Amino acid sequence: MTGRLSLPVDHACLIVDGPDQSGLVSAVTTLISRRGGNIVSLDQHSTDPSGGQFFQRVVFHRPDFAGARTQIEADLAETLSPFGVGWSLRDMSVPKRMAILASKDDHCLLDLLWRYRRGELPVTIPMVIANHTNTAEDVRSFDVPFFHVPSQKGPDKSQSEAEIVRLLKGNVDFIVLARYMQILSNDFLEKVGVPVINIHHSFLPAFIGANPYRKAKERGVKLVGATSHYVTEDLDEGPIIEQDVVRVTHADTAEDLRRRGADVERAVLSRAVRWHAEDRVVRHGNHTIVF
Amino acid sequence: MTGRLSLPVDHACLIVDGPDQSGLVSAVTTLISRRGGNIVSLDQHSTDPSGGQFFQRVVFHRPDFAGARTQIEADLAETLSPFGVGWSLRDMSVPKRMAILASKDDHCLLDLLWRYRRGELPVTIPMVIANHTNTAEDVRSFDVPFFHVPSQKGPDKSQSEAEIVRLLKGNVDFIVLARYMQILSNDFLEKVGVPVINIHHSFLPAFIGANPYRKAKERGVKLVGATSHYVTEDLDEGPIIEQDVVRVTHADTAEDLRRRGADVERAVLSRAVRWHAEDRVVRHGNHTIVF
Amino acid sequence: MTGRLSLPVDHACLIVDGPDQSGLVSAVTTLISRRGGNIVSLDQHSTDPSGGQFFQRVVFHRPDFAGARTQIEADLAETLSPFGVGWSLRDMSVPKRMAILASKDDHCLLDLLWRYRRGELPVTIPMVIANHTNTAEDVRSFDVPFFHVPSQKGPDKSQSEAEIVRLLKGNVDFIVLARYMQILSNDFLEKVGVPVINIHHSFLPAFIGANPYRKAKERGVKLVGATSHYVTEDLDEGPIIEQDVVRVTHADTAEDLRRRGADVERAVLSRAVRWHAEDRVVRHGNHTIVF
Amino acid sequence: MTGRLSLPVDHACLIVDGPDQSGLVSAVTTLISRRGGNIVSLDQHSTDPSGGQFFQRVVFHRPDFAGARTQIEADLAETLSPFGVGWSLRDMSVPKRMAILASKDDHCLLDLLWRYRRGELPVTIPMVIANHTNTAEDVRSFDVPFFHVPSQKGPDKSQSEAEIVRLLKGNVDFIVLARYMQILSNDFLEKVGVPVINIHHSFLPAFIGANPYRKAKERGVKLVGATSHYVTEDLDEGPIIEQDVVRVTHADTAEDLRRRGADVERAVLSRAVRWHAEDRVVRHGNHTIVF
Known part of the structure; x- marks a missing residue:
């Protein structure tokens, strides 16, 4: 009954949320690129560039995302831990x-x-x-x-x-x-x-x-x-x-x-x-x- | 400085407001017609046809409205008095x-x-x-x-x-x-x-x-x-x-x-x-x- | 399956359409009033008060409209014929x-x-x-x-x-x-x-x-x-x-x-x-x- | 007469426009970060992740932007040249x-x-x-x-x-x-x-x-x-x-x-x-x- 629904295969959505700081966007996009992902859309919002809260939504395409997911998550944990921000990663092919x-x-x-x-x-x-x-x-x-x-x-x-x-x-x-x-x-x-x-x-x-x-x-x-x-x-x-x-x-x-x-x-x-x-x-x- | 403003000459706006009742619309429009007016626009609203409140806005054109105004007002007073409704008449050529x-x-x-x-x-x-x-x-x-x-x-x-x-x-x-x-x-x-x-x-x-x-x-x-x-x-x-x-x-x-x-x-x-x-x-x- | 539809009983909708002229609104509203109708809503539009086209929609309540309909229609035909306008009357209780x-x-x-x-x-x-x-x-x-x-x-x-x-x-x-x-x-x-x-x-x-x-x-x-x-x-x-x-x-x-x-x-x-x-x-x- | 206008000091707007490809977002954001800039807002659009056209608007804050501008531009030219994309950089404090x-x-x-x-x-x-x-x-x-x-x-x-x-x-x-x-x-x-x-x-x-x-x-x-x-x-x-x-x-x-x-x-x-x-x-x- 969801036959008409076509979800994007091998696409993931990453949400990052935490204190705004220099280098954060770069760290995220570099990581995705390094892990074979191509960013499809990227939105971000900062309540205040100096000491505000930062929010980011990145959708990226990664062939065989399911296979690479564990490694990407480990990489995210390691990379984002020093920034003290929260994040979540979701497989967009799963409704x-x-x-x-x-x-x-x-x-x-x-x-x-x-x-x-x-x-x-x-x-x-x-x-x-x-x-x-x-x-x-x-x-x-x-x-x-x-x-x-x-x-x-x-x-x-x-x-x-x-x-x-x-x-x-x-x-x-x-x-x-x-x-x-x-x-x-x-x-x-x-x-x-x-x-x-x-x-x-x-x-x-x-x-x-x-x-x-x-x-x-x-x-x-x-x-x-x-x-x-x-x-x-x-x-x-x-x-x-x-x-x-x-x-x-x-x-x-x-x-x-x-x-x-x-x-x-x-x-x-x-x-x-x-x-x-x-x-x-x-x-x-x-x-x-x-x- | 109001040079670009063109107000409608010999047009009047009548507002009627009171308890809704049969024959009221007819009484108003007949009066205007009898006094040489041609209704240009007529809007009305009734909160409830049975025992509600009635509101009417009638714009009419009457050649030499200024000259006829006193008589129209006397006629309105006489005609609308039995209905127990309020009314006001305004010369639309006066800003x-x-x-x-x-x-x-x-x-x-x-x-x-x-x-x-x-x-x-x-x-x-x-x-x-x-x-x-x-x-x-x-x-x-x-x-x-x-x-x-x-x-x-x-x-x-x-x-x-x-x-x-x-x-x-x-x-x-x-x-x-x-x-x-x-x-x-x-x-x-x-x-x-x-x-x-x-x-x-x-x-x-x-x-x-x-x-x-x-x-x-x-x-x-x-x-x-x-x-x-x-x-x-x-x-x-x-x-x-x-x-x-x-x-x-x-x-x-x-x-x-x-x-x-x-x-x-x-x-x-x-x-x-x-x-x-x-x-x-x-x-x-x-x-x-x-x- | 139209059980939730409640159509207004004993209500009629009259549409009048023809050359604008003095006395037309009054003739219509007087007729409805004379035939026992109470006007519930009245809208009209004139493309031009002098020699334009006139359009009117009148909804009125008339107890036992079905019984009175023939007489009202005869009255409309007689009253509106001199004005040379078209009209149609519809029973609003009929979907x-x-x-x-x-x-x-x-x-x-x-x-x-x-x-x-x-x-x-x-x-x-x-x-x-x-x-x-x-x-x-x-x-x-x-x-x-x-x-x-x-x-x-x-x-x-x-x-x-x-x-x-x-x-x-x-x-x-x-x-x-x-x-x-x-x-x-x-x-x-x-x-x-x-x-x-x-x-x-x-x-x-x-x-x-x-x-x-x-x-x-x-x-x-x-x-x-x-x-x-x-x-x-x-x-x-x-x-x-x-x-x-x-x-x-x-x-x-x-x-x-x-x-x-x-x-x-x-x-x-x-x-x-x-x-x-x-x-x-x-x-x-x-x-x-x-x- | 522009007294009420407050333009953002030390803010620059970078527009990038060219064929979409992996690593481009990362290259841009890394460069800005490396040159002391903090990204304030980043918007991007791709007509198609595979072989489409890529558009990006990045606003970043860089203390003493005027002083650093030449170096940033040289860096941009060197970094973005291999991607074959166009770019422009504007000082947002200049109306x-x-x-x-x-x-x-x-x-x-x-x-x-x-x-x-x-x-x-x-x-x-x-x-x-x-x-x-x-x-x-x-x-x-x-x-x-x-x-x-x-x-x-x-x-x-x-x-x-x-x-x-x-x-x-x-x-x-x-x-x-x-x-x-x-x-x-x-x-x-x-x-x-x-x-x-x-x-x-x-x-x-x-x-x-x-x-x-x-x-x-x-x-x-x-x-x-x-x-x-x-x-x-x-x-x-x-x-x-x-x-x-x-x-x-x-x-x-x-x-x-x-x-x-x-x-x-x-x-x-x-x-x-x-x-x-x-x-x-x-x-x-x-x-x-x-x-």
Whole structure:
């Protein structure tokens, strides 16, 4: 079912992240060159050339990368250790495993599944988990397993969260909340141990709490938007990956705002997911560098 | 200096605002037709056909409007009185008188002055009042009077506000705060008695307080925006007229964000001012209808 | 399968189109009021108040519209006849019947089907006709009939077009070409006798002929777009309904351009279809008024 | 008058351009590091890792760059010669000298002058040359010299072009046509010998010839745009630097389209000029890489 997806063979993505210092770029590029790699793309960002933080994403082609990987990693460890920077190396021919958590709303879920089938997302989708069953048939029509884990009433969600963790644990590289309308506990985030990406509506100004579209309508906003971000302990306050807006007018009802908001949500979430899957997003404190 | 401005001769703009009810549109259009007017444009909005609020903007052409005005107004009063709706009628060949209040920043101020000279805003500008002097020469090069009213230190601004009121009183139809960095008292708003339009930066999410661009940078927002609104007692919380955003990336510094924000601010403010001057904006509670 | 679609009961949409003249708006609104209708929305446009063309869209609520319809139509015929304008009246509780013609590409097709199921398009979809079979299963999963009509080789398409006409004739109110990669003959357009909406990629500047995305890539365009229009005898030259663009960079491959173009295409087409289905689009010569 | 402009001291920008090959990035970054430079930003693009064209922009900080420049250049020549690539090195503390050619329209001209004064463009402006005199006073109010060179009637423009060349020759690093409504001869382009940037309106589809806004209005376009590009022998066909669009509706007159078009033109041109002045634009065949 990922037949249309063509991942780049013998390509690797290296992420370097640490204190900026002279000679670091040169050390990395020289190493890759020495180990037979040809740099295909290189992006870097420095928060400040003097004493700032340095971020680099290098994609390189190396014939028989799988065979050379161990040696390249040993070389990276030795070369980068004196600089005191972190790094990670990923084989780009291996798709990331993405789980989707959903509730009743299907707009973000179906958009991801459709792009996945179309080969637009470099991922596999081992499972969709939902606390409702209405999307089961649709999900399975994409040859994706669907699991129903009902939400528990009340503040204690430990049991349903435990069941979700059992399903996810070891099986996924990241999780997407595609309008999953349950707040996840910090305990859950720790136990799954992989990045979690969320999408939520956004307004200028922000409207907190229930019925945001009705509040936005009452305030007469001229734009409605969406923000995709990594989930952290602070609900809806994690590092932003992508945002976008769409124009609305006084003639739009609260229902129109919801419909247009849904369009922005699925567009923003699909871009954020694609960029995360391509290792384009580097987290730093509470913000992101998107290469 | 308004030589390039061509205002529509013998055109009038009627705004009707009140409880929606059957026969209201017909009553208005029949009246205009009976009094020799030809409707050029008609926009209306109803919050709810059953028991909602109704808003209408009708522009009509009436040869010798000035001569017929008294009779049309008497007719409107008689016809609309049974409906219990409010209305206002304006001669569109008469530009509105717009005062601008500014501080040091010139981007919004100069954009308005330049559009005014170019004939893009149906207004006259009897004065610019600023609490700094750096823009005086620029303002006067547009043949617009410039008055310097320094801001008072401390919470009591009654004296400087009184001087501004003396300058404005009776001379202007509306006021634009073109990045005027002083909070106006409710007392001031009551005394000037005309609409006041403001512009401020906007983010998703909102960043309250000082240094918003630095905070937006730290949070890694991907959009910066601007909101233009009517000033009410609640600072920055009045009815929104127009909003827009521009994309930014991690590579933009806080200074870049400020520069790009300035571009959005002047674009948004100039649209809001144009629409207000053309009687396209109707206030209702805490939001606007923009026809 | 249209269970989520809630069409407005006892609402009618009146379109008036003809030479602008004094008293026309009043005549229409008075008539609606007299016949027990309450105007919900009214939009109008005049190309020129003096001797121009006038367009009006009025939506009104009339209890028991079905029962009153004959009398309202007789009244309209009598009232509007002296003005020499055309008009049409439609019961908005009756969805338009929309056929979709498709080829291999599924992005526009599935987006329409998905919005249809979600209740976002006020239509029924009696059939999808495609000249390939790859989308059959997807289409039928929406409970929509799928018919396969292979394209004929060579310039003569009369046989396959005749089969399509047989399927469509009398069964549909309009046709959407959702990336249908066959040129339809004028004979076909005449025989089906209903509006046909198309979508195609658009660039600044335009790139004519085959491989437009490759050409756009070579020319280094910074925007790719899409245009939805009514199909006329002049291929891709009919009245434009909607357009939009998305930013691209030198780093985007021709394949990336195609992917981003596909996103714009489905967004633009779905808006055009929605507006057409809501009677918001009035054709005039080679352009449209979109209310 | 460039008092607000702060150019980065001891920063250099290196552009490398040639056939892609293994070891090239490493060679460049090693050299900079060895010569005491710290890379501040590095962007690269390859049309194809195997046998494609490679483009690189490296900004680095080097204390006492002026003193070290000769040695760095010698090193670059020696190091890059075996790779067969071209390169250029520029001291970023030295602003580029930009001449502006204008006609009657002032919107692009004033926007550039205003951004220049505000410190947003890393340039000096030694002169504005116009074939009309209406902008002279405005230009000089920015302390920028204004020269009037009237256009010759008829096809032979050799005399006026010669006068313009005399003014520009040796005094400028690039030229901006800010709505300069004269076609420049190839002879002129050769003689001035510096890049020339133009701005023109753009539509989807394109409208060739006179009165494009009227034609766009007749065709009912929903977007109007602008394209900034380098001037080549083929009028309006040179490599595109930047493009953008704005939405319009049937209610916009041809005059409204012109006004909105003017806003897009000045925004697009100012971005293109900024990027060119910052050495972010690399030409390759008939397109650009914009870093």
